[in-house]
Amino acid sequence: MKRQGNKVGVIGTGFVGATTAYTLTLSGLVSDLVLVDKDKEKALGEAMDLNHGAAFYPSMNVMAGEYSDLKGSDVVIIAAGANQKPGETRMDLAHKNAAIFREIVPEVVRNAPDAVLLVVTNPVDVLTDVTMEVSGLPFGRVLGSGTVLDTSRLRHLISVHTHIDARNIHTYVLGEHGDSEVVAMSLTRLAGMDVHTFCEKCGRCDMDLGTALADQIESKVKNAAYEIIARKGATYYAVALAVRRIVEAILRDEKAILTVSGPVKGIFGMPNVCLSLPAVVGGEGIERFVPVDLAKDELEALCRSAEAIDKVIKSL
Numbered sequence: 555m556k557r558q559g560n561k562v563g564v565i566g567t568g569f570v571g572a573t574t575a576y577t578l579t580l581s582g583l584v585s586d587l588v589l590v591d592k593d594k595e596k597a598l599g600e601a602m603d604l605n606h607g608a609a610f611y612p613s614m615n616v617m618a619g620e621y622s623d624l625k626g627s628d629v630v631i632i633a634a635g636a637n638q639k640p641g642e643t644r645m646d647l648a649h650k651n652a653a654i655f656r657e658i659v660p661e662v663v664r665n666a667p668d669a670v671l672l673v674v675t676n677p678v679d680v681l682t683d684v685t686m687e688v689s690g691l692p693f694g695r696v697l698g699s700g701t702v703l704d705t706s707r708l709r710h711l712i713s714v715h716t717h718i719d720a721r722n723i724h725t726y727v728l729g730e731h732g733d734s735e736v737v738a739m740s741l742t743r744l745a746g747m748d749v750h751t752f753c754e755k756c757g758r759c760d761m762d763l764g765t766a767l768a769d770q771i772e773s774k775v776k777n778a779a780y781e782i783i784a785r786k787g788a789t790y791y792a793v794a795l796a797v798r799r800i801v802e803a804i805l806r807d808e809k810a811i812l813t814v815s816g817p818v819k820g821i822f823g824m825p826n827v828c829l830s831l832p833a834v835v836g837g838e839g840i841e842r843f844v845p846v847d848l849a850k851d852e853l854e855a856l857c858r859s860a861e862a863i864d865k866v867i868k869s870l
């Protein structure tokens with residue numbers, strides 16, 4: 555009998571995987587959620603805890619399982635592997651997490667050959683590349699959460715300074731989800747206006763978004779993960795919400811524009827790596843990237859970001 559509704563798998567039920575599972579239970583998007591972790595007791599404990607809230611969220615089956623339980627999944631989220639310790643960069647995780655992905659991805663594809671694979675583990679761009687290579691899936695069916703989180707951080711910070719709802723701020727962080735990412739201030743729009751025009755016309759902001767403030771915001775976006783990890787050891791709430799949003803765009807075939815990570819071969823003369831550009835996301839994952847007009851310095855920074863990712867991929 556055909557299953558009614560959507561089935562999602564989460565591989566890795568640490569801080570990120572478990573919090574993502576929690577956001578999905580609240581979302582009403584999913585009918586079947588399967589949690590897989592090499593630590594089976596951890597996955598089982600998370601499934602039990604989520605099931606005990608079943609009286610308070612829309613009906614769904616949550617189970618801890620094996621890879622074979624992923625059969626029929628529409629989306630499989632991979633959040634397994636090492637996270638950053640204070641002082642570590644995301645790229646420092648590349649070798650150990652690539653080795654983990656070479657174990658996980660064949661199991662996922664064997665059991666859920668029709669699923670869209672959504673990579674969250676860091677370094678997310680490098681591992682999206684590894685997942686594409688190991689899975690052999692076509693363009694779009696493998697995507698990384700990329701800079702959807704960073705873009706949300708940027709929208710929040712602009713919101714704080716302009717007193718405008720973050721959901722009404724259009725802006726993008728592009729490139730690597732990591733140290734070389736590009737805060738594309740030139741693309742920022744509020745009510746159709748660039749930030750300077752908006753601040754001039756609005757007159758109610760406590761500060762104009764001038765260059766000094768834009769630099770401060772850029773630095774805060776880039777250092778956000780380090781700041782949080784130094785204080786509480788890991789980041790997970792905002793990324794889980796970002797992943798929930800990507801899953802929503804896929805399951806509802808939304809054609810939403812999101813800065814997910816995927817292969818950018820042929821765009822701006824960049825090497826063929828995975829990184830984030832605004833992309834149209836629907837039922838089959840990434841449908842296409844949207845060409846954007848960047849300022850010259852942003853385009854140069856984006857190309858440097860692609861080269862930084864390429865260097866790490868070539869070192870694997």
Ligand SMILES: NC(=O)C1=CN([C@@H]2O[C@H](COP(=O)(O)OP(=O)(O)OC[C@H]3O[C@@H](n4cnc5c(N)ncnc54)[C@H](O)[C@@H]3O)[C@@H](O)[C@H]2O)C=CC1
Pocket residue numbers: 565566567568569570571590591592593596633634635636637638647651654657658673674675676677678699700703731788789790793
């Ligand atoms: N893309 C993004 O925006 C973000 C990515 N992350 C990344 O997500 C990843 C997970 O972070 P946390 O949940 O904080 O780590 P964590 O250490 O809390 O959880 C990792 C989980 O992966 C499991 N695992 C390890 N090897 C496995 C394998 N071979 N098969 C199945 N499960 C396995 C572990 O048992 C553990 O439960 C890290 O790489 C982290 O850097 C974290 C925040 C944001």
Ligand SMILES: CC(=O)C(=O)O
Pocket residue numbers: 638644676703778779789793
């Ligand atoms: C850990 C990480 O990648 C982040 O919070 O951005």
